[in-house]
Amino acid sequence: MNFTEEQIERYSRHLILQNVGVEGQQRIMEGKVLVVGAGGLGSPVALYLAAAGVGTIGLIDGDVVDRTNLQRQVIHFTADLNVPKVESAANKIKLINPEVKVNTYKTLLMPDNAFEIINDYDFIIDGTDNFPTKFMVNDACVMAQKPFSHGGILRFEGQTMTYVPGSACYRCVFGGPPPKDAVPSCSQAGVLGSIAGMLGTIQATEALKYLVGTGDLLTNRMLIFDALKMKFREVNFTPNKNCKLCGEHPEIKTLEMEEMPACDLH
Amino acid sequence: MYTIPNTLKREIEAFSREITDFQSGTIEPVKFKAIRVPMGIYEQRNNGTYMVRARCAAGVISPAQLLGVARIAAKHGCEPIHFTTRQELQFHNVSLEQTPAILAELYDLGLSSRGGGGNTVRNIMASEDAGIATGEEFDVTPYAVALTNTLIAEPDSWSLPRKYKIAFAGNESDNANALFNDLGFLATTLNGEKGFKVFLGGGLGSKPSAGNLLFDFLPASDILYVAEAVKQLFSEHGNRRNRHKARIRYIFYKLGVEKVFELFHGYFNQLKQERKYPLNLPEMPASTSQPNRLAHDGSRAFTLWAQRYVNEQRQQGLYSVEIPFEHGMAGAKTLERLSQILIPFGPGCLRLTMRQNILLRNIPGDQLQSLFHLLNTIGIEISSPRILNSLVACTGADTCRLGICLSKGASKAIKSRLSTLDKLTLDKVSNFRINLSGCPNSCGQHQVANLGFYGRASRNERLYPAYYVTLGGQTGWGIARLGEMIGQISARDLPVFAAEVIELYASRKEAYDGFDSYLQAGGEKEIGQLLKKYDEVPSFEEDKNYYFDWGAQELFSLTGKGQAECSAGMFDMIDFDRDFILELQKKIKESFHETATSQLLYEVVFHASRMLLVTRGIEPKNREEVFTAFKDDFIREGHVDMKFGPVVQLALKNPEGNFQEYQGLIFELASSVIELYNSMDDSLQFKVKQVKPKSESPENEAQEKRFKDFRGVACPMNFVKTKIELAQMHSGEFLEILLDDGAPINNVPGSVRGEGHDVSEVKNVENYWSVLIRKK
Incomplete structure (x- = not known):
């Protein structure tokens, strides 16, 4: 517990805070969080985690910044066009907090690299934009017994839940990806930019709470909001004994990417 | 046959009131126990059931008394009656409400439970064959009874550091185990004078020892002086703090034989000068039997029985007969009928033995045949070899x-x-x-x-x-x-x-x-x-x-066992975990397979976490409870370093996690726990200093109270820095901080209190403030 004077100043509002305090900040600084997807959700998550002093932040994303991103992916600036997203985000993190160690992976999270990457982290943020990847993140985390935060946004709505080993997983609730065309994606249906900030900051908060070890996580419940009406609601559930992944008779034994339903709404 | 002091009647009445007070909550359980146990009343393993133990000095009890005892047991439903290895008798499965009545009824029979338990003068024993044995020096029975009469009339016999056990044997072969009592007397004679070899500080149990020879020849008339001097010595030099090291032999372990003997002679000589304890030997009931030659029908059954259970006495024509009871357990009906058979043989025909049996004496040879027949009719098992009945x-x-x-x-x-x-x-x-x-x-x-x-x-x-x-x-x-x-x-x-x-x-x-x-x-x-x-x-x-233990319906466990004296069983459990850890560590050093190593390391964390939980009375039901309890009672309490927290947490959350990268830390954890165990004293306290988180400033290590000068540090940084100091301290430690006047003194103490710490003192010093904080 050797805080430098600079650290004491930088983190003073955490240090003062009951439930975080010196020990909690210490845990944040020892924490390792992986952000899957440096887009709409990943941006606020990475910014807040960096500011909070999370020891290691991993960023994984295979894309480069394009102009359509800038409406909501606030970690990327206009000057970053065509720069790999992980690089753009890493630069901002360093500017916010030089103490944070950043690992960048300019690739997609796939069954063949998922375990290797997530194994190094204490907590995983799902900031991806498609169902097959969301389920794969879920499967990888459940198999590796890693806690993670699921998040999804569309139009004016968002939903999020947190998994820790033993709690209900994303598959317990939804089983598998929806049939193709049943749910449009952001690129087809649009999204209000600030919704990404609303949901991403909730995910960042869950990660920090987990690292500190305080409060009640969003486990066994899904938080859903509708920003048009500005109403929040919760749906409770329990681990599903018929879950194909973590139920009593699991069928999914190896990590696979389920077939990406090509979207015909284009 | 001993004389009950007339104070006992009042004590029984008082005890009856104390039971009511205890049941209504006016007396605390601990205090009530301190009253109850010296009355000879123990709580049994099943809460709410009790045992009453009555003393029988020298194992003497008359058939009429035994009959009364059988009737008490029948009346109160507390069968079977139990004969103990210290020549006492016990009623089991008694409810607390029944005890005053039982004590009063025993009193009417001339029996007392006072000193049946607790830190008291216990039943004084004598050779079961005293007065009838061929090889004895003289009958020691009257001496044991006389000593009983004196000691149980003295209130200070009930408040000793620990129990005080005395026994008399008729000769040097010591068939009363006198050498393994706190005070033992072996009858001997010197130039025709009766006397005793006296041994002090013997005992079985933990750290057992034979007694030290205190007198090679003590004139028999001096036994009260010796017993009283020992009582004073014990009372003043016995260990009253640790009951496990309290028996008289521990005074020898502590001070050495010479010093203890010197102390003893100081008390002994003083008492002798005061001449307070002249010996009055009680009149013992004489044999009323008419000796006669052995006469029987010559049947094989009788012959075998006589070989196994009948012995000739020193007095020709009289015989002693052993009546076996399995584990000293006798039904009320059996005892009642036995007593009735025995009454004709006179009041002195019975002794309780150290083998939990009854020894009859003064049976004329011509009456053995009818006795054999009668014993058979009342269902006493006398047809089997003696060894089967002397377990x-x-x-x-x-x-x-x-x-x-x-x-x-x-x-x-x-x-x-x-x-x-x-x-x-x-x-x-x-x-x-x-x-x-x-x-x-x-x-x-x-x-x-x-x-x-x-x-x-x-x-x-x-x-x-x-x-x-x-x-x-x-x-x-x-x-x-x-x-x-x-x-x-x-x-x-x-x-x-x-x-x-x-x-x-x-x-x-x-x-x-x-x-x-x-x-x-x-x-x-x-x-x-x-x-x-x-x-x-x-x-x-x-x-x-x-x-499963013999006769048990459930899997063997230590549940319900008292914590204090059974520590040896506990140490076995601890040693098991320790040895297992050492074995695992050996395996880990030889293991090259990563997953296997990780698993073995997880097991080390598990056994290290579990090892000492038992010393805190924790019996975890599963692995989760082990890890949680270890975190709560050992890491949080500061018995082991906080740095082990994460790896224990990992074991709790993810047994299949990667423990390999923590190998060094895990081995260190095992060493810490073993070191803690080695430092544990007999009262289960750890002597190893509580682990403190490392501190950069060495002066903080030395002084009890930490000190920080936060003058010139603005809000809220002064509070932040206070919290950082507090985080490095243990619960109960003090921190003194200096704060500026104004916002700092107006805010920081309140914020500190808001986090649950105790602000013990706020002092104004010139233009600043000194605040003393006690960490929560």
């Missing part, structure tokens, strides 16, 4: 709170196993002593048995009942020795092993003087080899029987 076992874990094993169940199993042997074999070894204690306390007197057993809990992934085996214990002036521990055996295999020892010795016996000389001539080795066969205990899956 001694303490009451064990089924009623005793300290018991580990069900010693009575094991003894029954030995008996039924022995019963399958040839009776001729059994009769060859009819004086062989097999004793069992359910725990390392020596109520079953295993340490003076030929073959002794004392209970322990062993672990083979699961707990199972087991016993340590001792060989060759014996008493007697010059030859007294404690049985030697030669190994251990599961409760399951114990009866078979005991039967094998008996068969072996019976086949070898003729070549030797006795069991002791057989042991010395290679018998110990032979028996040791027999024992080796039983080293392996099958796993739970292979044979569940090993995990």
Whole structure:
């Protein structure tokens, strides 16, 4: 517990805070969080985690910044066009907090690299934009017994839940990806930019709470909001004994990417 | 036959009121226990049931008293009556409300329970054959009774540091185990004068020892002075703080024989000068029987019985007869009928023995035949070889709170196993002593048995009942020795092993003087080899029987066992975990397979976490509870370093996690826990300094109170820095900080309090403030 004077100043509002305090900040600084997807959700998550002093932040994303991103992916600036997203985000993190160690992976999270990457982290943020990847993140985390935060946004709505080993997983609730065309994606249906900030900051908060070890996580419940009406609601559930992944008779034994339903709404 | 002081009546009445007060909550349980136990009333293993123990000085009880005892038991439904190895009798399964009535009824019979338990002068014993034995110097019975009369009339006999046990034997062969009492008297004569060899500080139980020879010859008239001087010595020099180190022998361990004897003689000479204790020997009932020659029908049954259970007395034409009771247990009806048979033989015809039996005396030879017939009709088992009826076992874990094993169940199993042997074999070894204690306390007197057993809990992934085996214990002036521990055996295999020892010795016996000389001539080795066969205990899956104690319906566990005196069973459990850790560490060093190593490391964390939980009275039901309890009671309490927190947390959350990267830390954790165990004292306190988080500033290590000057530090940084200091401190430690006037002093103390710490003092010093904080 050797805080430098600079650290004491930088983190003073955490240090003062009951439930975080010196020990909690210490845990944040020892924490390792992986952000899957440096887009709409990943941006606020990475910014807040960096500011909070999370020891290691991993960023994984295979894309480069394009102009359509800038409406909501606030970690990327206009000057970053065509720069790999992980690089753009890493630069901002360093500017916010030089103490944070950043690992960048300019690739997609796939069954063949998922375990290797997530194994190094204490907590995983799902900031991806498609169902097959969301389920794969879920499967990888459940198999590796890693806690993670699921998040999804569309139009004016968002939903999020947190998994820790033993709690209900994303598959317990939804089983598998929806049939193709049943749910449009952001690129087809649009999204209000600030919704990404609303949901991403909730995910960042869950990660920090987990690292500190305080409060009640969003486990066994899904938080859903509708920003048009500005109403929040919760749906409770329990681990599903018929879950194909973590139920009593699991069928999914190896990590696979389920077939990406090509979207015909284009 | 002893004289009850007239204060007892009032004490019983007071006790009755105290029960009411206890039940209404006016007296605290602890305080009530301190009243109850010295009254001879113990709580049994089942909460709310009690045992009442009545003293029978020198084992003397008249048939009329025994009849009364049987009727009390029948009336109050507290059967069977139990005869103890200290020549007392006990009522079991008594409710607290019944006790005053039982005490009052015993009082009317001339029996007292005062000093039946607790830190008191206990029942004073005497050779069961005192007054009738051929080889005795003189009858010691009146001396034991006279000493009882004096001591139980003195209030200070009830508030000693620990129990005070006294015994008298009729000669130097010491068949009363006087050498293993706190104070022991062996009758001897010098130039025709009666006297005693006196031994001080003997005892079985933990750290057993034979007594130290205090007087080679003490004139018999001085025994009260000796007993009183010892009482004073004990009272003033005994260890009142630690009851486990309180018996008189511990004064010897602490001060040495010379010093203790010097102290003793100081008290003794003082008392002698005051001449306060002249000896008045009580009148003992004389034999009313008419001696007569043995006469019988010559039947084989009678002859066998006479060989096994009847002995000639010193007085020609009179005989003593042993009446066996399994484990000293007798039904009220049986005792009632026995008493009625015995009344014609006079008030002095009965003694309780140390083998938990009754010894009749003064039976004329021509009446043995009818006695044999009568004993048969009242259902006393007298047709089997004597050894089957002289197995001694303490009451064990089924009623005793300290018991580990069900010693009575094991003894029954030995008996039924022995019963399958040839009776001729059994009769060859009819004086062989097999004793069992359910725990390392020596109520079953295993340490003076030929073959002794004392209970322990062993672990083979699961707990199972087991016993340590001792060989060759014996008493007697010059030859007294404690049985030697030669190994251990599961409760399951114990009866078979005991039967094998008996068969072996019976086949070898003729070549030797006795069991002791057989042991010395290679018998110990032979028996040791027999024992080796039983080293392996099958796993739970292979044979569940090993995990049930004799007579138990449930899996063996230590639940319900008192915490204090049964620590030996606890140490076995700790040692199991420690040894397992050492073994795992060896395996890890040899392991090259990563997953396997990680698994082994997880196991180290598990065993290290579990090892000492038992010392805090925690019996976790599963692995999660182990890790959680370890975090709460050892890491958070500061017994081990906080740095081990994460790896224990990992073990809790993810047993299949990667433990390999923590190997160094995990080994360090194991060492810390083992070091903590090694530092544990007898009262289970750890002597290792509480681990403090590393501090950069060495001056902080030295001083109790930390100090920080936060003058010139603005809000909220002064509070932040205060929190950082506090985070490095332990609960209860003090921190003094200096704060500026104004916002700092107006805000910081309140914020500190808001976090639950105690602001002990706020002082204005010139233009600044000193604030003393006690960490929560």
